Amino acid sequence: MDSKKIILTGDRPTGPLHIGHYVGSLKNRVALQHTYQQYVMIADVQALTDNAENPDKVRNNIEQVALDYLAVGIDPTLTTIFIQSCIPEIAELTIFYLNLVTVARLQRNPTVKDEIQQKGFGASIPAGFLCYPVSQAADITAFQANLVPVGQDQVPVIEQTIEIVRTFNRLYGNTLIEPQALVPQDAGRLPGIDGKAKMGKSLGNAIYLSDDADTVTKKIMSMYTDPGHIRVQDPGRIEGNMVFTYLDVFDPDKQKVAELKAHYQRGGLGDITVKRYLNDIMQVVLQPIRDRRAQYASSKGDVLALLKKGTHEARQKASLTMDAVRRAMKISYF
Ligand code: TRP
Numbered sequence: 001m002d003s004k005k006i007i008l009t010g011d012r013p014t015g016p017l018h019i020g021h022y023v024g025s026l027k028n029r030v031a032l033q034h035t036y037q038q039y040v041m042i043a044d045v046q047a048l049t050d051n052a053e054n055p056d057k058v059r060n061n062i063e064q065v066a067l068d069y070l071a072v073g074i075d076p077t078l079t080t081i082f083i084q085s086c087i088p089e090i091a092e093l094t095i096f097y098l099n100l101v102t103v104a105r106l107q108r109n110p111t112v113k114d115e116i117q118q119k120g121f122g123a124s125i126p127a128g129f130l131c132y133p134v135s136q137a138a139d140i141t142a143f144q145a146n147l148v149p150v151g152q153d154q155v156p157v158i159e160q161t162i163e164i165v166r167t168f169n170r171l172y173g174n175t176l177i178e179p180q181a182l183v184p185q186d187a188g189r190l191p192g193i194d195g196k197a198k199m200g201k202s203l204g205n206a207i208y209l210s211d212d213a214d215t216v217t218k219k220i221m222s223m224y225t226d227p228g229h230i231r232v233q234d235p236g237r238i239e240g241n242m243v244f245t246y247l248d249v250f251d252p253d254k255q256k257v258a259e260l261k262a263h264y265q266r267g268g269l270g271d272i273t274v275k276r277y278l279n280d281i282m283q284v285v286l287q288p289i290r291d292r293r294a295q296y297a298s299s300k301g302d303v304l305a306l307l308k309k310g311t312h313e314a315r316q317k318a319s320l321t322m323d324a325v326r327r328a329m330k331i332s333y334f
Contacts, residue, residue, distance in 0.1 A: 008145035010041030013061035017068040018206035020190040020199035033078040049129040071293035082314035089318035093138035100167045111156045137161035142318040149182040172328035195224035232270040
């Protein structure tokens, strides 16, 4: 029998995934799939909570995100990849969990609060968006997940899931598994190539996993460095210099990075030279990802077929939870 612990995680399909996603979560998932039973969800329902008027955007990113997963090495024979909206049990659970939280508690959720700010909803917050942590509690508990790997910014959402689970179990008897957030230790956010805090689509500062080699090179050559470093012989700053920030993250040769930093700081190392070096490092990271993508992308039907299979598997698991929830809540009639 399968006694592996269960992991559930996912992404909103609102754009292609970038190297910030890679270091923040995707790489981790590739490692975790060998030890745990992993579910990875393409969260189209959640994406629609703030994209109700953009169904094409969400639709067009389903295969894209799935290909990003496959390209980084998430293996569909080890990980169940599925589409959220095809699991009606998640929607059903959400309806019941909504009775277990207050509107005030949802409004206090720091993650939701921040996102409401960022998205500029003002007084017009879609109710579905305000309630997405409840829907996310349904995502997690439908699969009886023990662990939920997320970035630091999503921790309050998992805390709210834990509260819902405790309330449910207290009211209806022990039914749901209490999950735990799994936040990677070195989970610093990778800044954008412009040095802005967060890599993102709207800022136009991301390197995508689907970018071809030339595009990556162009982006790296345009990276934010030290604006005061004019002549090669001048001393340069490495703090806030994206080339060194990225080398710290991606270059396995720490000794070499230390040497380059020292050289740059004392002067005599030009931006172009060090950017070319970083470019070589990045191409080594990204080329196998591009190769795997090309293999999967050569037959688009295969990606949809894989999603269909994963979704079928996921649904079987969720329906077992739904049965248990119905029995616990006394709404199992026939
Ligand atoms: N809210 C997550 C994000 O924005 C995506 C997500 C949806 C998720 N459902 C989930 C993450 C369940 C973990 C578990 O990144």
